[in-house]
Amino acid sequence: xxxxxxxxxxxxxxxxxxxxxxxxxxxxxxxxxxxxxxxxxxxxxxxxxxxxxxxxxxxxxxxxxxxxxxxxxxxxxxxxxxxxxxxxxxxxxxxxxxxxxxxxxxxxxxxxxxxxxxxxxxxxxxxxxxxxxxxxxxxxxxxxxxxxxxxxxxxxxxxxxxxxxxxxxxxxxxxxxxxxxxxxxxxxxxxxxxxxxxxxxxxxxxxxxxxxxxxxxxxxxxxxxxxxxxxxxxxxxxxxxxxxxxxxxxxxxxxxxxxxxxxxxxxxxxxxxxxxxxxxxxxxxxxxxxxxxxxxxxxxxxxxxxxxxxxxxx
Amino acid sequence: xxxxxxxxxxxxxxxxxxxxxxxxxxxxxxxxxxxxxxxxxxxxxxxxxxxxxxxxxxxxxxxxxxxxxxxxxxxxxxxxxxxxxxxxxxxxxxxxxxxxxxxxxxxxxxxxxxxxxxxxxxxxxxxxxxxxxxxxxxxxxxxxxxxxxxxxxxxxxxxxxxxxxxxxxxxxxxxxxxxxxxxxxxxxxxxxxxxxx
Numbered sequence: 252x253x254x255x256x257x258x259x260x261x262x263x264x265x266x267x268x269x270x271x272x273x274x275x276x277x278x279x280x281x282x283x284x285x286x287x288x289x290x291x292x293x294x295x296x297x298x299x300x301x302x303x304x305x306x307x308x309x310x311x312x313x314x315x316x317x318x319x320x321x322x323x324x325x326x327x328x329x330x331x332x333x334x335x336x337x338x339x340x341x342x343x344x345x346x347x348x349x350x351x352x353x354x355x356x357x358x359x360x361x362x363x364x365x366x367x368x369x370x371x372x373x374x375x376x377x378x379x380x381x382x383x384x385x386x387x388x389x390x391x392x393x394x395x396x397x398x399x400x401x402x403x404x405x406x407x408x409x410x411x412x413x414x415x416x417x418x419x420x421x422x423x424x425x426x427x428x429x430x431x432x433x434x435x436x437x438x439x440x441x442x443x444x445x446x447x448x449x450x451x452x453x454x455x456x457x458x459x460x461x462x463x464x465x466x467x468x469x470x471x472x473x474x475x476x477x478x479x480x481x482x483x484x485x486x487x488x489x490x491x492x493x494x495x496x497x498x499x500x501x502x503x504x505x506x507x508x509x510x511x512x513x514x515x516x517x518x519x520x521x522x523x524x525x526x527x528x529x530x531x532x533x534x535x536x537x538x539x540x541x542x543x544x545x546x547x548x549x550x551x552x553x554x555x556x557x558x559x560x561x562x563x564x565x
Numbered sequence: 566x567x568x569x570x571x572x573x574x575x576x577x578x579x580x581x582x583x584x585x586x587x588x589x590x591x592x593x594x595x596x597x598x599x600x601x602x603x604x605x606x607x608x609x610x611x612x613x614x615x616x617x618x619x620x621x622x623x624x625x626x627x628x629x630x631x632x633x634x635x636x637x638x639x640x641x642x643x644x645x646x647x648x649x650x651x652x653x654x655x656x657x658x659x660x661x662x663x664x665x666x667x668x669x670x671x672x673x674x675x676x677x678x679x680x681x682x683x684x685x686x687x688x689x690x691x692x693x694x695x696x697x698x699x700x701x702x703x704x705x706x707x708x709x710x711x712x713x714x715x716x717x718x719x720x721x722x723x724x725x726x727x728x729x730x731x732x733x734x735x736x737x738x739x740x741x742x743x744x745x746x747x748x749x750x751x752x753x754x755x756x757x758x759x760x761x762x
Contacts, residue, residue: 268664271664271665275649275665275666275667275668282702282703284703286702287652287702289651552662556657556658556662556663557657557662557663558659
Protein backbone atom coordinates (compact mmCIF):
# COMPACT_ATOMS: atom_id res chain seq x y z
CA UNK A 252 0.00 0.00 0.00
CA UNK A 253 1.51 3.34 -1.04
CA UNK A 254 -1.14 5.83 0.02
CA UNK A 255 -4.12 5.92 2.34
CA UNK A 256 -6.53 8.29 0.65
CA UNK A 257 -9.88 6.64 1.17
CA UNK A 258 -11.32 4.00 3.48
CA UNK A 259 -12.23 2.26 0.23
CA UNK A 260 -8.49 1.69 -0.41
CA UNK A 261 -8.53 -0.89 2.37
CA UNK A 262 -9.64 -4.41 1.72
CA UNK A 263 -10.68 -6.55 4.66
CA UNK A 264 -7.22 -8.10 5.12
CA UNK A 265 -5.38 -4.77 5.07
CA UNK A 266 -7.93 -3.15 7.40
CA UNK A 267 -7.56 -6.01 9.88
CA UNK A 268 -3.78 -5.89 9.55
CA UNK A 269 -3.82 -2.19 10.49
CA UNK A 270 -6.17 -2.80 13.43
CA UNK A 271 -4.06 -5.72 14.70
CA UNK A 272 -0.88 -3.66 14.34
CA UNK A 273 -2.61 -0.84 16.22
CA UNK A 274 -3.35 -3.08 19.17
CA UNK A 275 0.38 -3.88 19.45
CA UNK A 276 1.19 -0.17 19.12
CA UNK A 277 -1.37 0.62 21.83
CA UNK A 278 0.73 -1.20 24.42
CA UNK A 279 3.56 1.31 24.08
CA UNK A 280 1.44 4.09 25.59
CA UNK A 281 1.80 2.55 29.04
CA UNK A 282 5.58 2.14 28.76
CA UNK A 283 8.17 4.37 30.26
CA UNK A 284 10.12 4.63 26.99
CA UNK A 285 7.53 5.48 24.36
CA UNK A 286 9.75 4.99 21.37
CA UNK A 287 10.05 2.31 18.71
CA UNK A 288 12.68 2.30 15.98
CA UNK A 289 11.06 1.18 12.69
CA UNK A 290 10.86 4.60 10.98
CA UNK A 291 14.28 5.85 12.04
CA UNK A 292 15.65 8.18 9.38
CA UNK A 293 12.28 8.74 7.75
CA UNK A 294 10.74 12.18 7.48
CA UNK A 295 7.02 12.87 7.68
CA UNK A 296 5.48 16.25 6.98
CA UNK A 297 2.05 17.10 8.37
CA UNK A 298 0.65 19.45 5.75
CA UNK A 299 -2.48 20.99 7.23
CA UNK A 300 -4.50 23.47 5.20
CA UNK A 301 -7.29 23.35 7.78
CA UNK A 302 -7.32 23.63 11.57
CA UNK A 303 -6.98 20.51 13.62
CA UNK A 304 -5.94 19.65 17.15
CA UNK A 305 -6.37 15.95 17.68
CA UNK A 306 -5.63 14.66 14.20
CA UNK A 307 -2.48 16.71 13.72
CA UNK A 308 -1.09 16.14 17.19
CA UNK A 309 -1.85 12.41 17.11
CA UNK A 310 -0.13 12.06 13.72
CA UNK A 311 2.82 13.97 15.14
CA UNK A 312 3.04 11.79 18.24
CA UNK A 313 2.56 8.64 16.16
CA UNK A 314 5.43 9.56 13.85
CA UNK A 315 7.71 10.52 16.69
CA UNK A 316 7.03 7.36 18.69
CA UNK A 317 8.06 5.39 15.60
CA UNK A 318 11.32 7.43 15.48
CA UNK A 319 10.46 9.36 12.31
CA UNK A 320 11.27 13.05 12.08
CA UNK A 321 8.00 14.95 11.94
CA UNK A 322 7.52 18.49 10.74
CA UNK A 323 4.28 20.44 10.88
CA UNK A 324 3.37 22.84 8.12
CA UNK A 325 0.09 24.66 8.46
CA UNK A 326 -1.49 27.03 5.97
CA UNK A 327 -1.37 29.88 8.43
CA UNK A 328 2.13 31.31 8.59
CA UNK A 329 3.35 29.44 5.49
CA UNK A 330 3.68 30.42 1.84
CA UNK A 331 0.10 29.30 1.38
CA UNK A 332 -1.00 32.55 3.01
CA UNK A 333 1.12 34.38 0.40
CA UNK A 334 -0.95 32.80 -2.35
CA UNK A 335 1.11 29.73 -3.27
CA UNK A 336 -0.94 27.07 -5.04
CA UNK A 337 -1.61 23.63 -3.59
CA UNK A 338 0.54 22.04 -6.26
CA UNK A 339 3.51 24.32 -5.70
CA UNK A 340 3.32 23.88 -1.94
CA UNK A 341 3.13 20.10 -2.26
CA UNK A 342 6.00 19.88 -4.75
CA UNK A 343 8.13 22.23 -2.67
CA UNK A 344 7.73 20.19 0.47
CA UNK A 345 8.14 16.88 -1.38
CA UNK A 346 11.31 18.18 -3.05
CA UNK A 347 12.97 18.37 0.35
CA UNK A 348 13.10 14.59 0.35
CA UNK A 349 10.27 13.73 2.68
CA UNK A 350 9.02 10.15 2.83
CA UNK A 351 5.39 10.86 3.61
CA UNK A 352 2.93 13.71 3.54
CA UNK A 353 -0.01 13.69 5.92
CA UNK A 354 -2.46 16.11 4.36
CA UNK A 355 -5.61 17.82 5.51
CA UNK A 356 -7.43 20.17 3.15
CA UNK A 357 -10.76 21.97 3.19
CA UNK A 358 -11.55 20.96 -0.40
CA UNK A 359 -12.94 17.49 -1.10
CA UNK A 360 -10.61 15.55 -3.40
CA UNK A 361 -7.63 17.83 -2.79
CA UNK A 362 -5.57 15.09 -1.13
CA UNK A 363 -6.21 12.63 -3.96
CA UNK A 364 -5.16 15.32 -6.43
CA UNK A 365 -2.02 16.08 -4.44
CA UNK A 366 -1.09 12.39 -4.30
CA UNK A 367 -0.96 12.35 -8.11
CA UNK A 368 1.64 15.13 -8.08
CA UNK A 369 4.16 13.76 -5.60
CA UNK A 370 6.14 10.52 -5.43
CA UNK A 371 6.16 10.08 -1.65
CA UNK A 372 3.51 8.35 0.46
CA UNK A 373 0.39 10.39 1.10
CA UNK A 374 -2.07 9.94 3.96
CA UNK A 375 -5.43 11.67 3.87
CA UNK A 376 -6.02 13.35 7.23
CA UNK A 377 -9.38 14.70 6.12
CA UNK A 378 -10.39 16.36 2.85
CA UNK A 379 -13.40 18.66 2.90
CA UNK A 380 -16.64 16.72 3.28
CA UNK A 381 -15.18 13.70 1.51
CA UNK A 382 -13.09 11.26 3.60
CA UNK A 383 -11.19 10.85 6.83
CA UNK A 384 -9.92 7.26 6.71
CA UNK A 385 -7.77 7.26 9.88
CA UNK A 386 -10.77 8.49 11.89
CA UNK A 387 -12.78 5.55 10.54
CA UNK A 388 -9.93 3.22 11.50
CA UNK A 389 -9.74 4.51 15.04
CA UNK A 390 -13.52 4.27 15.36
CA UNK A 391 -13.37 0.68 14.14
CA UNK A 392 -10.49 0.01 16.53
CA UNK A 393 -12.49 1.42 19.46
CA UNK A 394 -15.58 -0.56 18.43
CA UNK A 395 -13.55 -3.75 18.13
CA UNK A 396 -12.18 -3.19 21.60
CA UNK A 397 -15.72 -3.01 23.00
CA UNK A 398 -17.65 -5.40 20.75
CA UNK A 399 -15.04 -7.84 19.43
CA UNK A 400 -15.46 -8.94 15.82
CA UNK A 401 -17.58 -6.38 13.96
CA UNK A 402 -19.11 -8.87 11.52
CA UNK A 403 -22.92 -8.51 11.54
CA UNK A 404 -22.80 -5.79 14.20
CA UNK A 405 -25.25 -2.93 13.73
CA UNK A 406 -23.71 0.53 14.02
CA UNK A 407 -25.87 3.66 13.91
CA UNK A 408 -24.33 6.96 12.79
CA UNK A 409 -26.37 10.04 13.65
CA UNK A 410 -26.18 13.66 12.62
CA UNK A 411 -24.83 15.86 9.90
CA UNK A 412 -24.09 13.20 7.29
CA UNK A 413 -23.94 15.64 4.37
CA UNK A 414 -20.98 17.58 5.72
CA UNK A 415 -19.27 14.63 7.39
CA UNK A 416 -16.14 13.03 5.99
CA UNK A 417 -16.19 10.83 9.07
CA UNK A 418 -19.55 9.31 8.14
CA UNK A 419 -18.51 8.40 4.61
CA UNK A 420 -15.22 6.80 5.66
CA UNK A 421 -16.95 4.94 8.48
CA UNK A 422 -19.68 3.56 6.24
CA UNK A 423 -17.07 2.27 3.79
CA UNK A 424 -14.76 0.75 6.39
CA UNK A 425 -17.46 -0.75 8.61
CA UNK A 426 -19.00 -2.30 5.53
CA UNK A 427 -15.60 -3.79 4.60
CA UNK A 428 -15.38 -5.23 8.10
CA UNK A 429 -18.79 -6.86 7.74
CA UNK A 430 -20.82 -4.56 9.99
CA UNK A 431 -24.25 -3.12 9.14
CA UNK A 432 -24.54 0.64 9.22
CA UNK A 433 -27.64 2.79 9.55
CA UNK A 434 -27.36 6.54 8.99
CA UNK A 435 -29.83 8.76 10.81
CA UNK A 436 -30.24 12.43 9.92
CA UNK A 437 -32.88 15.00 9.11
CA UNK A 438 -33.61 14.94 5.36
CA UNK A 439 -31.73 18.20 4.86
CA UNK A 440 -28.52 16.72 6.28
CA UNK A 441 -28.70 13.41 4.40
CA UNK A 442 -26.60 13.47 1.19
CA UNK A 443 -28.66 12.99 -1.93
CA UNK A 444 -26.43 10.16 -3.19
CA UNK A 445 -26.75 8.17 0.03
CA UNK A 446 -28.72 5.54 -1.87
CA UNK A 447 -25.47 4.42 -3.49
CA UNK A 448 -23.73 3.92 -0.13
CA UNK A 449 -23.60 0.44 1.41
CA UNK A 450 -25.93 1.26 4.34
CA UNK A 451 -29.53 1.79 5.39
CA UNK A 452 -30.96 5.18 6.34
CA UNK A 453 -33.60 6.60 8.64
CA UNK A 454 -35.05 9.96 9.63
CA UNK A 455 -36.33 8.70 12.96
CA UNK A 456 -33.72 8.44 15.70
CA UNK A 457 -36.03 7.02 18.39
CA UNK A 458 -37.31 4.23 16.15
CA UNK A 459 -33.75 3.36 15.09
CA UNK A 460 -32.23 3.37 18.58
CA UNK A 461 -35.04 1.25 19.99
CA UNK A 462 -34.38 -1.30 17.25
CA UNK A 463 -37.87 -0.96 15.74
CA UNK A 464 -36.66 0.23 12.38
CA UNK A 465 -33.50 -1.64 11.44
CA UNK A 466 -32.94 -4.14 14.22
CA UNK A 467 -31.04 -4.04 17.52
CA UNK A 468 -28.30 -1.46 17.83
CA UNK A 469 -24.79 -2.47 18.94
CA UNK A 470 -23.20 1.00 18.96
CA UNK A 471 -24.08 4.58 18.16
CA UNK A 472 -21.85 7.30 16.77
CA UNK A 473 -22.91 10.93 17.12
CA UNK A 474 -21.49 13.35 14.55
CA UNK A 475 -20.67 16.96 15.18
CA UNK A 476 -23.02 19.53 13.72
CA UNK A 477 -20.53 21.40 11.56
CA UNK A 478 -21.68 24.99 11.85
CA UNK A 479 -18.62 26.19 9.88
CA UNK A 480 -19.57 24.16 6.81
CA UNK A 481 -23.22 25.18 6.84
CA UNK A 482 -24.56 28.04 4.84
CA UNK A 483 -27.68 28.00 7.00
CA UNK A 484 -31.17 26.69 6.64
CA UNK A 485 -30.53 23.00 7.29
CA UNK A 486 -32.70 22.96 10.40
CA UNK A 487 -34.96 25.57 12.02
CA UNK A 488 -33.02 26.01 15.24
CA UNK A 489 -30.37 24.32 17.35
CA UNK A 490 -33.01 23.50 19.93
CA UNK A 491 -35.14 21.80 17.31
CA UNK A 492 -32.14 19.77 16.14
CA UNK A 493 -31.30 18.72 19.69
CA UNK A 494 -34.90 17.58 20.24
CA UNK A 495 -35.04 15.56 17.02
CA UNK A 496 -31.51 14.23 16.71
CA UNK A 497 -29.55 14.89 19.90
CA UNK A 498 -28.53 11.99 22.12
CA UNK A 499 -30.54 13.04 25.17
CA UNK A 500 -30.46 11.20 28.53
CA UNK A 501 -33.87 9.71 27.63
CA UNK A 502 -32.66 8.41 24.25
CA UNK A 503 -29.59 6.98 25.93
CA UNK A 504 -31.88 4.62 27.83
CA UNK A 505 -33.08 3.10 24.55
CA UNK A 506 -29.59 1.65 24.11
CA UNK A 507 -28.31 -1.57 25.60
CA UNK A 508 -26.00 -1.17 28.62
CA UNK A 509 -23.16 -2.59 26.56
CA UNK A 510 -23.63 -0.33 23.52
CA UNK A 511 -20.78 2.17 23.25
CA UNK A 512 -21.41 5.81 22.34
CA UNK A 513 -18.82 7.34 20.01
CA UNK A 514 -18.17 10.92 18.96
CA UNK A 515 -15.25 11.98 16.75
CA UNK A 516 -14.99 15.30 18.59
CA UNK A 517 -14.98 18.17 19.14
CA UNK A 518 -18.39 17.81 20.79
CA UNK A 519 -21.18 20.40 20.83
CA UNK A 520 -22.61 19.52 24.22
CA UNK A 521 -26.34 20.10 24.40
CA UNK A 522 -26.65 20.08 20.62
CA UNK A 523 -25.91 16.64 19.14
CA UNK A 524 -24.90 15.02 22.41
CA UNK A 525 -26.00 15.58 26.02
CA UNK A 526 -23.47 15.64 28.82
CA UNK A 527 -25.15 12.54 30.24
CA UNK A 528 -24.25 10.68 27.04
CA UNK A 529 -20.82 12.26 26.60
CA UNK A 530 -19.67 11.48 30.15
CA UNK A 531 -21.76 8.36 30.78
CA UNK A 532 -20.56 4.79 31.17
CA UNK A 533 -21.30 4.03 27.54
CA UNK A 534 -19.13 6.88 26.29
CA UNK A 535 -15.88 5.84 24.62
CA UNK A 536 -14.92 9.32 23.44
CA UNK A 537 -11.61 9.30 25.27
CA UNK A 538 -10.87 5.74 24.15
CA UNK A 539 -11.23 7.07 20.61
CA UNK A 540 -8.63 9.76 21.24
CA UNK A 541 -6.25 7.23 22.75
CA UNK A 542 -6.83 4.85 19.85
CA UNK A 543 -5.99 7.70 17.48
CA UNK A 544 -2.30 7.56 18.21
CA UNK A 545 -2.08 3.76 18.04
CA UNK A 546 -4.03 3.58 14.79
CA UNK A 547 -1.96 6.33 13.16
CA UNK A 548 1.22 4.57 14.28
CA UNK A 549 -0.13 1.42 12.62
CA UNK A 550 -0.92 3.27 9.39
CA UNK A 551 2.51 4.92 9.23
CA UNK A 552 4.19 1.60 10.04
CA UNK A 553 2.26 -0.27 7.34
CA UNK A 554 2.96 2.44 4.73
CA UNK A 555 6.58 3.28 5.52
CA UNK A 556 8.41 0.47 7.28
CA UNK A 557 8.87 -2.12 4.55
CA UNK A 558 10.74 -2.04 1.27
CA UNK A 559 9.23 0.12 -1.48
CA UNK A 560 6.49 -1.86 -3.20
CA UNK A 561 8.26 -2.05 -6.56
CA UNK A 562 11.28 -3.62 -4.81
CA UNK A 563 9.22 -6.44 -3.32
CA UNK A 564 8.93 -8.91 -6.13
CA UNK A 565 6.38 -11.53 -5.12
CA UNK B 566 15.55 -17.41 10.66
CA UNK B 567 12.70 -19.86 10.59
CA UNK B 568 10.62 -17.56 8.48
CA UNK B 569 11.27 -19.44 5.28
CA UNK B 570 8.20 -20.91 3.67
CA UNK B 571 7.10 -24.00 5.56
CA UNK B 572 6.52 -26.95 3.33
CA UNK B 573 5.11 -30.42 4.01
CA UNK B 574 7.79 -32.69 5.44
CA UNK B 575 7.19 -35.74 3.29
CA UNK B 576 9.70 -35.02 0.55
CA UNK B 577 13.31 -35.58 -0.37
CA UNK B 578 15.90 -33.28 1.17
CA UNK B 579 14.14 -33.34 4.54
CA UNK B 580 15.90 -34.88 7.53
CA UNK B 581 14.23 -35.19 10.91
CA UNK B 582 16.89 -34.31 13.45
CA UNK B 583 14.84 -34.37 16.65
CA UNK B 584 11.64 -36.31 17.41
CA UNK B 585 9.00 -35.20 19.90
CA UNK B 586 10.60 -37.25 22.72
CA UNK B 587 13.99 -35.65 22.00
CA UNK B 588 12.48 -32.18 22.23
CA UNK B 589 10.89 -33.00 25.59
CA UNK B 590 14.16 -34.40 26.95
CA UNK B 591 16.14 -31.40 25.72
CA UNK B 592 13.70 -28.94 27.27
CA UNK B 593 14.03 -30.82 30.56
CA UNK B 594 17.81 -30.62 30.38
CA UNK B 595 17.74 -26.91 29.57
CA UNK B 596 15.40 -26.36 32.52
CA UNK B 597 17.90 -28.14 34.79
CA UNK B 598 20.78 -26.05 33.43
CA UNK B 599 18.85 -22.85 34.06
CA UNK B 600 18.04 -23.99 37.60
CA UNK B 601 21.71 -24.73 38.27
CA UNK B 602 22.80 -21.45 36.81
CA UNK B 603 20.29 -18.93 38.08
CA UNK B 604 16.83 -20.03 39.10
CA UNK B 605 17.96 -22.19 41.99
CA UNK B 606 19.18 -19.16 43.82
CA UNK B 607 15.88 -17.39 43.17
CA UNK B 608 14.27 -19.78 45.65
CA UNK B 609 17.03 -19.36 48.21
CA UNK B 610 17.67 -15.65 48.05
CA UNK B 611 14.56 -13.59 47.38
CA UNK B 612 15.22 -10.50 45.34
CA UNK B 613 17.32 -12.34 42.81
CA UNK B 614 14.71 -12.62 40.13
CA UNK B 615 14.61 -14.39 36.80
CA UNK B 616 12.11 -13.81 34.00
CA UNK B 617 11.69 -15.47 30.62
CA UNK B 618 11.10 -13.42 27.48
CA UNK B 619 10.06 -15.60 24.58
CA UNK B 620 10.64 -14.27 21.07
CA UNK B 621 7.54 -14.87 18.92
CA UNK B 622 6.46 -17.09 17.40
CA UNK B 623 8.05 -20.26 18.78
CA UNK B 624 10.16 -18.74 21.50
CA UNK B 625 7.03 -17.98 23.51
CA UNK B 626 5.70 -21.55 23.92
CA UNK B 627 9.27 -22.69 24.47
CA UNK B 628 9.66 -20.16 27.32
CA UNK B 629 6.38 -21.38 28.84
CA UNK B 630 7.60 -24.99 28.71
CA UNK B 631 10.87 -24.11 30.39
CA UNK B 632 8.96 -22.25 33.12
CA UNK B 633 6.60 -25.22 33.56
CA UNK B 634 9.44 -27.72 33.88
CA UNK B 635 11.30 -25.51 36.35
CA UNK B 636 8.10 -25.21 38.40
CA UNK B 637 7.88 -29.02 38.45
CA UNK B 638 11.56 -29.59 39.30
CA UNK B 639 12.13 -26.74 41.74
CA UNK B 640 8.73 -25.34 42.73
CA UNK B 641 9.84 -21.92 41.54
CA UNK B 642 7.47 -19.81 39.44
CA UNK B 643 9.28 -17.83 36.79
CA UNK B 644 7.23 -15.10 35.06
CA UNK B 645 7.00 -15.50 31.28
CA UNK B 646 6.60 -12.64 28.83
CA UNK B 647 6.94 -12.26 25.11
CA UNK B 648 9.11 -9.83 23.21
CA UNK B 649 8.35 -8.96 19.61
CA UNK B 650 11.49 -7.90 17.79
CA UNK B 651 9.99 -7.11 14.37
CA UNK B 652 10.42 -3.35 14.65
CA UNK B 653 14.03 -3.76 15.81
CA UNK B 654 15.18 -5.94 12.92
CA UNK B 655 18.00 -4.64 10.73
CA UNK B 656 16.38 -6.06 7.58
CA UNK B 657 13.01 -4.33 8.01
CA UNK B 658 13.43 -2.42 4.77
CA UNK B 659 14.68 -5.36 2.72
CA UNK B 660 11.24 -6.93 2.46
CA UNK B 661 7.60 -5.95 2.41
CA UNK B 662 5.90 -4.76 5.55
CA UNK B 663 5.89 -7.37 8.32
CA UNK B 664 3.08 -8.15 10.73
CA UNK B 665 3.89 -7.57 14.39
CA UNK B 666 4.02 -10.19 17.10
CA UNK B 667 2.90 -9.62 20.64
CA UNK B 668 4.99 -8.01 23.35
CA UNK B 669 3.83 -8.81 26.88
CA UNK B 670 5.89 -7.71 29.82
CA UNK B 671 6.31 -10.48 32.36
CA UNK B 672 4.62 -9.93 35.70
CA UNK B 673 6.71 -7.53 37.74
CA UNK B 674 8.54 -6.11 34.72
CA UNK B 675 12.15 -6.76 33.76
CA UNK B 676 14.06 -3.97 35.49
CA UNK B 677 16.59 -5.37 37.93
CA UNK B 678 15.84 -8.97 36.87
CA UNK B 679 17.89 -11.55 35.07
CA UNK B 680 16.16 -11.80 31.71
CA UNK B 681 16.49 -15.05 29.79
CA UNK B 682 15.64 -14.57 26.13
CA UNK B 683 14.17 -17.72 24.60
CA UNK B 684 14.18 -18.44 20.87
CA UNK B 685 13.80 -21.56 18.78
CA UNK B 686 16.87 -21.22 16.54
CA UNK B 687 20.06 -19.21 16.81
CA UNK B 688 21.58 -18.56 13.39
CA UNK B 689 23.12 -15.24 12.30
CA UNK B 690 22.61 -13.70 15.74
CA UNK B 691 20.74 -10.76 14.22
CA UNK B 692 17.45 -11.63 15.92
CA UNK B 693 19.26 -11.70 19.24
CA UNK B 694 20.81 -8.31 18.57
CA UNK B 695 17.35 -6.94 17.77
CA UNK B 696 16.03 -8.54 20.95
CA UNK B 697 18.75 -6.86 23.04
CA UNK B 698 17.68 -3.48 21.66
CA UNK B 699 14.03 -4.28 22.34
CA UNK B 700 14.87 -5.30 25.91
CA UNK B 701 16.63 -1.99 26.50
CA UNK B 702 13.43 -0.11 25.55
CA UNK B 703 11.40 -2.21 27.97
CA UNK B 704 13.56 -1.67 31.04
CA UNK B 705 16.99 -2.19 32.51
CA UNK B 706 17.58 -5.82 33.42
CA UNK B 707 20.34 -6.87 35.81
CA UNK B 708 21.62 -9.33 33.21
CA UNK B 709 20.43 -10.83 29.91
CA UNK B 710 20.98 -14.44 28.90
CA UNK B 711 19.99 -16.40 25.82
CA UNK B 712 18.41 -19.85 25.61
CA UNK B 713 17.83 -21.53 22.23
CA UNK B 714 16.51 -24.95 21.31
CA UNK B 715 18.77 -25.22 18.25
CA UNK B 716 22.08 -23.55 17.51
CA UNK B 717 22.82 -24.00 13.82
CA UNK B 718 25.99 -21.90 13.66
CA UNK B 719 26.95 -19.31 11.00
CA UNK B 720 26.98 -16.38 13.40
CA UNK B 721 27.37 -12.94 11.81
CA UNK B 722 27.60 -11.04 15.09
CA UNK B 723 29.52 -11.58 18.35
CA UNK B 724 26.63 -13.36 20.06
CA UNK B 725 26.62 -16.65 21.96
CA UNK B 726 23.78 -18.58 23.59
CA UNK B 727 24.02 -19.39 27.31
CA UNK B 728 21.79 -22.45 27.05
CA UNK B 729 21.74 -24.54 23.87
CA UNK B 730 19.35 -27.46 23.47
CA UNK B 731 21.10 -28.98 20.49
CA UNK B 732 23.94 -27.91 18.23
CA UNK B 733 23.05 -28.81 14.66
CA UNK B 734 25.80 -28.18 12.12
CA UNK B 735 24.16 -26.93 8.92
CA UNK B 736 25.10 -25.34 5.67
CA UNK B 737 23.69 -21.89 4.93
CA UNK B 738 21.73 -23.38 2.05
CA UNK B 739 19.67 -25.43 4.48
CA UNK B 740 16.63 -24.41 6.51
CA UNK B 741 16.14 -25.53 10.11
CA UNK B 742 12.52 -25.91 11.01
CA UNK B 743 11.42 -26.19 14.64
CA UNK B 744 7.89 -27.46 15.18
CA UNK B 745 6.18 -27.05 18.52
CA UNK B 746 2.82 -28.58 19.38
CA UNK B 747 1.39 -25.22 20.52
CA UNK B 748 2.00 -23.68 17.10
CA UNK B 749 2.45 -26.55 14.64
CA UNK B 750 0.46 -29.33 16.28
CA UNK B 751 3.52 -31.55 16.72
CA UNK B 752 7.00 -31.37 18.25
CA UNK B 753 10.12 -31.96 16.17
CA UNK B 754 13.08 -30.41 14.40
CA UNK B 755 13.84 -30.98 10.74
CA UNK B 756 16.55 -29.79 8.40
CA UNK B 757 15.51 -29.03 4.84
CA UNK B 758 17.76 -28.59 1.83
CA UNK B 759 16.59 -25.36 0.26
CA UNK B 760 16.57 -26.70 -3.30
CA UNK B 761 14.56 -29.68 -2.07
CA UNK B 762 12.14 -27.49 -0.14
